[in-house]
Amino acid sequence: MLNKRTIIIIGAGVTGLSTAYRLAKKEAGKIIVFDKGKTGDGSSSRAAGIITGLLWSKTGVEARKVALRLFRELSSELNGYSFQDVGTLNLLDQQAWEQRKLLLPLYEQCGAPFEILTAKEMRTRWPDLYPSGELVGLFDPLGGYSEPEDYLAALKIACNKLGVDIREEEPVKDFVLRSGSIAGVITEKGLIEADAVVSTVYGWTNVLFSRLGLKLPVKTVVHQRYVTEPLHHTMSIPCVNADPFYGYCRPAAGGRLLFGIETSDREEWRVSDMNFHLDDLLRSPDPRYTEAILREKVRENFSSYFPPVKNLRWESSKTGLLTFSMDGEPILGPVTEVPGLFVGVAFHSGGFAYNPVSGLLLAELVTDGKTSVNIDAFSLSRFSNEQTEKYLAQTVQQKNVAKRRH
Ligand SMILES: Cc1cc2nc3c(=O)[nH]c(=O)nc-3n(C[C@H](O)[C@H](O)[C@H](O)COP(=O)(O)OP(=O)(O)OC[C@H]3O[C@@H](n4cnc5c(N)ncnc54)[C@H](O)[C@@H]3O)c2cc1C
Numbered sequence: 001m002l003n004k005r006t007i008i009i010i011g012a013g014v015t016g017l018s019t020a021y022r023l024a025k026k027e028a029g030k031i032i033v034f035d036k037g038k039t040g041d042g043s044s045s046r047a048a049g050i051i052t053g054l055l056w057s058k059t060g061v062e063a064r065k066v067a068l069r070l071f072r073e074l075s076s077e078l079n080g081y082s083f084q085d086v087g088t089l090n091l092l093d094q095q096a097w098e099q100r101k102l103l104l105p106l107y108e109q110c111g112a113p114f115e116i117l118t119a120k121e122m123r124t125r126w127p128d129l130y131p132s133g134e135l136v137g138l139f140d141p142l143g144g145y146s147e148p149e150d151y152l153a154a155l156k157i158a159c160n161k162l163g164v165d166i167r168e169e170e171p172v173k174d175f176v177l178r179s180g181s182i183a184g185v186i187t188e189k190g191l192i193e194a195d196a197v198v199s200t201v202y203g204w205t206n207v208l209f210s211r212l213g214l215k216l217p218v219k220t221v222v223h224q225r226y227v228t229e230p231l232h233h234t235m236s237i238p239c240v241n242a243d244p245f246y247g248y249c250r251p252a253a254g255g256r257l258l259f260g261i262e263t264s265d266r267e268e269w270r271v272s273d274m275n276f277h278l279d280d281l282l283r284s285p286d287p288r289y290t291e292a293i294l295r296e297k298v299r300e301n302f303s304s305y306f307p308p309v310k311n312l313r314w315e316s317s318k319t320g321l322l323t324f325s326m327d328g329e330p331i332l333g334p335v336t337e338v339p340g341l342f343v344g345v346a347f348h349s350g351g352f353a354y355n356p357v358s359g360l361l362l363a364e365l366v367t368d369g370k371t372s373v374n375i376d377a378f379s380l381s382r383f384s385n386e387q388t389e390k391y392l393a394q395t396v397q398q399k400n401v402a403k404r405r406h
Contacts, residue, residue: 003027003028003029004029004030005028005029005030005195005196006029006030006032006192006193006194006195007023007028007029007030007031007032007194007195007196007197007198007366008032008033008034008172008184008185008192008194008196008197008198009023009031009032009033009034009197009198009200010033010034010172010185010197010198010199010200010201010208011033011034011035011042011199011200011201011202011204012033012034012035012038012039012040012041012156012166012168013035013040013041013042013043013044013200013202013351014040014044014047014148014151014152014155014351014352014355015044015200015202015344015347015351015354015355015358015359015362016033016035016198016200017033017039017152017155017156017159017166017359018155018355018356018358018359018360019198019200019344019358019359019362019363020033020159020164020166020359021155021158021159021162021164021359022359022360022362022363022364023164023363023366023367024159024162024163024164025162026363026367028363028366028367029195030165031159031163031164031165032164032165032167032192032194033159033164033165033166033167034167034170034171034172034185034187035166035167035168035169035170035171036169036170036171036172036274036275037168037169037277038168038169039152039156039166039168040148040149040152041277041278042201042202042203042204042278042320042321043202043203043278043320043321043322043351044148044152044351044352044355045148045149045152045318046148046225046278046318046319046320047148047320047351047352048145048148048225048248048250048258048260048352048406049145049146049147049148049151049250049352050088050143050144050145050239050241050248050250050352050353050406051064051067051068051071051088051143051144051145051146051239051350051352051353051406052064052088052090052140052143052239052241052353052406053065053067053068053112053140053142053143054088054090054103054107054112054114054138054140054143055350055404056103056328056404057329057377058106058109058110058377059329059373059374059375059376059377059378060329060330061106061107061110061112062110062373062374063354063357063358063361063373063375064112064353064354064357065110065111065112066356066357066360066372066373067353067354067355067356067357068142068143070356070357070360071083071144071146071356072085074151074154074155074356077158078151078154078155078157078158079154079157079158080150080153080154080157081146081150081151081154081155082150083144083145083146084144084145084146084147084251085144086143086144086145086237086238086239086250086251087139087140087141087142087143087144087238087239088139088140088143088144088145088238088239088240088241088406089117089122089126089137089138089139089140089238089239089240089241090137090138090139090140090241090243090405091131091135091136091137091240091241091242091243091244091245092135092136092137092138092243092244093134093135093136093243093244094134094136096243096244097136097138100138112140112142113140113141113142114138114139114140114141115137115138115139115141116136116137116138116139117136117137117138117139118136118137119131119132119133119134119135119137121137122135122137126236126237126238128235128236128237128306128308129237129240129305129306130304130305130306130307131305132304132305135244139238143238143239144238144239145239145250145251146352147252147253148352167187170187170188170189171187171188171274171275172185172186172187172208173185173186173187173188173211173274174186174211175197175211175212175338175341176191176193177212177338180338180339181338181339181340182194182196182197182338182339182340182341183340184197185197194340195340196340196341196342196366197340197341197342198341198342198343198344198362198366199335199341199342199343199344199345200343200344200345200358200362201345202321202323202345202347202351203220203271203276203278203321203323204271204274204276205218205323205343205345206218206271206392207271207272207273207274207276208274209343212337212338212341214335214337214338215385215388215389215392216325216331216343216345216346216380216383216388217325217326217383217387217388217391217392218323218324218325218331218345218346219268219323219324219325219391219396219401220268220269220270220271220321220322220323220324221266221268221269221321221322221324221398221401222263222266222269222281222289222319222320222321222322223260223262223263223319223320223321223322223349224260224261224263224291224294224317224318224319224320225258225259225260225261225317225318226258226259226260226261226291226294226295226298226314226316226317226318227252227256227257227258227259227314227315227316227317228252228256228257228258228259228309228312228313228314228315229256229312229313229314229315230254230255230256231255231256231257231308231312234255235251235255235257235308237249237250237251238250239251239406241405241406242302242305243405245301245302245305246261246262246264246297246301247259247260247261247262247298247301247302248260248405248406249302249306256315257308257309257312259298259302259309261294261297261298261301262398263289263294263398264397264398264399265288265397265398265399266286266288266289266397266398267395267396267397267398268395268396268397268398268401269281269321271321278319278320278321281319281320281321282319291317295314295317322348322349322351323345323346323347323348323351324346324348324401324402324404325345325346325383325402326383326387326388326391326402327382327402328348328401328402328403328404329346329377329378330344330345330346330347330348330351330354330358330378331343331344331345331346331378331379331380332344332345332358332361332362332375332378333365333375333378333379333380334365334380335380336380336381342362342365342366343380344358344361344362348401348402348404348405349404349405349406350404350405350406353406357373360372361373361375
């Protein structure tokens with residue numbers, strides 16, 4: 001007998017679509033996904049799509065192990081999508097390495113493979129890279145990247161084929177509660193009843209949750225990345241999380257390169273309106289962080305390490321938001337104040353990397369009430385109301401949000 005439950009997902013980014021995909025595969029009931037824009041209209045279509053399994057917490061490492069496996073499986077499940085299996089190199093200066101090497105026992109304990117490389121070994125393996133002598137490479141051989149647009153398009157088709165009802169340009173304006181539990185949502189077309197609602201609205205989470213009088217300890221910051229013209233010769237490089245150069249790079253489709261750059265002194269961005277669109281970020285740019293200035297910064301920072309970037313022309317750029325929780329770890333799980341409501345947010349700069357496992361875990365929570373990975377460390381209830389109020393009352397610069405890369 002078919003399951004007659006209705007499950008609503010708010011947000012058709014990678015987290016929402018992955019949740020829908022997993023729920024539909026489990027035949028969990030009628031699945032409806034609402035987005036206020038088109039699929040991928042949030043940060044998902046703007047992501048660099050890089051993933052590493054070498055994170056900072058046991059829960060993070062265990063969850064990413066599943067994500068890395070799922071990306072590989074999705075390469076055969078989704079038409080038009082392939083995970084780019086190039087590995088991810090985490091570049092560290094000596095000071096950062098002293099901290100990072102404390103995590104190696106965790107990686108060993110969780111079975112997350114890694115290699116430690118000297119500058120000379122990195123040069124030998126990737127002759128196009130010129131890391132200076134003091135840098136250490138922490139290489140994740142299972143890491144890599146996805147082209148977000150291919151991934152989103154393929155996932156959307158797969159969801160449609162499984163019967164997921166994706167309703168674009170239909171914002172959710174409010175929640176409906178019955179005896180304190182979730183009973184549905186309201187869109188401009190009216191009330192849609194549901195047995196469970198999953199919120200995956202990322203940068204818009206606090207605006208949406210204000211309808212319930214709830215606040216999450218989540219900060220939102222602006223982030224940008226740029227793609228070059230095609231290179232004259234094909235380069236064989238991994239994804240590189242290049243903290244010493246305040247950014248990252250990876251190969252991109254068509255023999256191009258993609259670079260992301262930090263803006264550490266920039267203040268957080270507060271989303272205060274449900275109608276806010278990421279393109280609004282480009283309409284009145286802060287003169288200190290214009291595209292021209294930031295692209296020049298990429299050249300400056302990366303040219304010793306990666307000389308071709310000196311002369312390459314830029315072809316495209318993307319600007320979006322990142323969300324961070326107070327302790328830097330994601331928030332994923334039930335919203336205990338409102339039975340039937342679940343949330344996935346604050347994936348730092350790694351929400352794309354988390355998405356297959358975020359979707360799996362949210363689907364497990366909705367259908368089984370428990371998860372295959374212990375995610376207590378991601379629970380919303382780890383924060384007290386007092387901590388949340390205090391955190392939200394501060395205005396932070398980007399350098400003060402927990403340092404996490406992909
Ligand atoms: C420049 C850049 C580079 C990045 N690079 C990487 C990377 O290399 N690796 C990585 O792992 N991550 C990266 N990220 C982060 C990653 O993009 C995000 O963590 C991820 O896309 C979050 O996905 P999501 O589905 O949770 O949110 P989103 O993609 O933001 O989706 C939220 C959706 O909710 C919709 N929405 C909002 N309010 C409502 C409402 N009321 N009703 C209906 N719909 C609503 C929005 O329209 C949006 O489509 C990057 C981000 C940026 C900006």
